[in-house]
Amino acid sequence: MDRKKIITAAGTTAAVFAILAAGGTSPSDAVSVTWGAARHAALLTAGIKLPDNTTAFPARNPIFSEEEQPLTEESPPECTEAAELQLTIEEAELTAEQTEQTEQTPEPPQPTAVTSEAPSEPYARVITQNIAEFDDGVDRTSAGNRSGPIYRKHYGDYVGDDYIDLPGGGVVWNCTSDSAEKLTAAAESQPDIVVTPDVQEPQVLIVHTHTTESYEPYQRSYYDAEYPFRTRDPDYNMTRVGDALAQKLAEHGISVLHDGTIHDYPAYTGAYDRSEVTIRAALEEYPSIKVIIDLHRDAISSADGSRTAPVAEINGRNAAQFMVITGCDDGRFGNMPEYLENFRLACMIQSSAEKLYPGLARPILFDYRNYNQHISTGSLLIEVGSHANSLDEAVYSGELLGDCMADALLKLSE
Template identity: 30%
Template sequence: MYNKFAKVISIAILLFTIPSTTLGLDKNGLFKNLIKYSYPEVKVIEKDEQNTDKSDQSNKEDTTTNNNKATNNQFVNVYVGEDNIPVAKTTNSNGITLDSSVYNSKLRVTNNKPQILIYHSHSCETYSDSPKGNYHSEDKDHSVMSVGCLLTNQLSNLGWGVVHSTTFHDSPTYNNSYARSAETIKSVMNQYNDVNITIDLHRDGLNIANQATKNNIHNKYTTTINGEKVAKFFFVVGARNDDVEKVQKLADGLTEYAKKKYPDLIMPVVLKPYGRFNQSISDNAILVEVGSNGTTTAEAQASAKYIAQVIDGYFKEQNIKNN
C-alpha cells in the first residue's frame, strides 16, 4: 500500500510542476481525482469540509454505530489544499529535538563527566499555547521539557556537562510526582558521580478564568530584553526540607546574582511552607519556575540563555566550576 501511495504522490508532484494553464485543470481537483482513482481506500476531504469534520468529530463518535465506525476506520483522511502542504518540523533547540536519538533511555548527556542534572517533577506542565488538560499534557514541544532542552544546550555551550531527563514523573498520575523524580535524581547521581547541581525546572500555574485574567498574568510574568519578549523566572524553597537553610541561601544567592545582571527578569524567591521538593538529595538543589501558564512557550524558551548565564556566573563565583 505504501509503494502505491508513493507512486501517486510522485505523479502528483510531477503534475504540480506543470503550469495549470497548460493542462487546463485545477491542481487541487487533479490531485484529488488522482488519489481517488489510484488509492480508493483513502478518504479525500475537501478544504471546506475540514472544519466541519473536526468540529463534528466528538458528536459523530457518540452517535455513529459500530458498523459505521468500522467503515470509517478503513480510511486515511487526506486534506487537499494549498494550506495543507507538508512542512518540516522546526525546533528551537539548536537542532536537538526532545524525541531525537541523543535522548538515550530518556536521558541526554552532554559529556562524560556531567555536573548538572536538569529534570522535571511536573513534566506535563505546558504553556499558554498548549491549554489541553488545563495546561497539563504530554505535549513536549510546548512544555517545560522544551525549556530544559534549551537550558541544556546553553549550559553546555558555557562548558558545563549536563544530564537532561525527559522522564514523565507526573503522568499518568500527578500523585507522588516528587517521589518518582527522586528516583530519577538518585539514579543519575549514582551513574554520574560528578553531578552536584540538580535543577527541577517548572513553570508557575495560576487560575486563568478569562482572557482578561490571562492577559494580566502574561504581563506580570514577561519582560523585554534586547527587544525580545521573555518569561520571568524565580526560585522556590521547600520549608520542610531538612537542609532548608542551605537551600534558602542558594536561592537567595542566585536571585541576587540575577538581579545584578537582569533586574527585570528575576522575581522574588518563594518559600513553600509545605514542601520538600527533593532539595536534600544533592549539594546544590534548585527548583526554578520559568514563566507561567499565561506565557507562551517561545517566551519561556527565550529565558533559557539568561538562566544559563545566571547559573554559570553564580557557581563560578562560588568556585564551583565546569570541567
C-alpha cells in the same frame, strides 16, 4: 534503562572552522550542513576522540582566531609555456622524477586550531536521556476560542515585611519564621559546593517532576479553555525549556545531564515520589552532579477567570519571569537540616539574574516545602513563567536562566 545521548557543539571558532572544512563557504553555510555529519567531521578534524554517541563542546577559548588559521596547503607556483619549452630532456626527466617523489612523499599536515596532540582537550557536554518522542496532534496555529483574558504583568516593586533585599541584589519572599537577619547573613556566604567547568562529567542535573506542563502556543491576549496546558510532546512541554537551559549552561562550559522522564502521567499524584527515584538513579550513575534543578512552570489564575503571564522585557524581547523556590524545614520534614545550603545557591542565582538581566527573576520563594530538596544540597525548584506565557517566552527565559546560573556556578569552580 533506555537512554538517548545528545551532545551539541558550542560554536567555538575551532568547531566552526572544522565544519567549514567539511564543505561550507561561510559560518552560516556551515551551520546548514547536516548536524550529525558536520559535528562528527568537526570533532574528528579537531582531533577529539569521544565515547560512542557523544559529542563535545570544544574549549571556550580557541587557539586561533579566524584570521589566524594556518594554511593546510600551498598554491603551486605558476609556470609559463616559454619556460616549459626551455627544459632540456634531462631537466624534464629530472622534473618528472622529482614530481613522482613528491607525490609519493606527502608533506606533513599543517597545524589546525585543535591538534591531535591534545586529545584530552577539556570540553562540556549535554547528555539527554529518557525523552520519548510523542506527537500530540494539537493544532497550534489556529486562533481558537476566546475563553478568557490573558494579562501580561511584570512582577516588581515588592513592599512588605515578608520581602528581604539580598546583599548581592534580588529579593526573597520569606514565608517562614526564620528571621530576616538570619537569611541575610546566610545569603552573604556561598554554599559548600564545588563545580568543575570544562569537563565531560555532568555537574548539573535537570529533571521535571511535572514534565507535561506546557504553555500557550504563541503570545496572545486571550486563552482557549479547550487548548491543553499539559502535553507529553517534548517539543512543547517542560523538556523544551530544559533543553534551552542545558544548552546554554554547556556553552558556558558546564556539563549537564537532562532527564526527560515523565513523572506526572498517567497519574499526577505521586509525581514527586517518582521523580525522587529518577534523581537518585542519576546521582548514582553520575556522582559528579553538584546541582539539581527541578524545572516547572507556574499557573497564575484569578477568580474572574483571567490568567496572568509574568514577563520581563530583555533586549527588546518578552521573556517569562522565573521564580526560584527553596524549602525550609521546621521539623515537619525532618530530613532537610542543611536547607540553608540550597538557600545560598538560590541567592547566588538571584543576584546573578539582577546583575545580568534586571527584572527577569521574581522573588525567591522561601517556604516550608520539600520538593525533594532533602536528597542533596544544591537542589532547587525553578518555575519558568506560567500557563499563560507563550512557549517562545519560556524558551527564551530558559536561555537567559542558563546565563544567570552559569554566572553563579562558575564562582563555585575549583
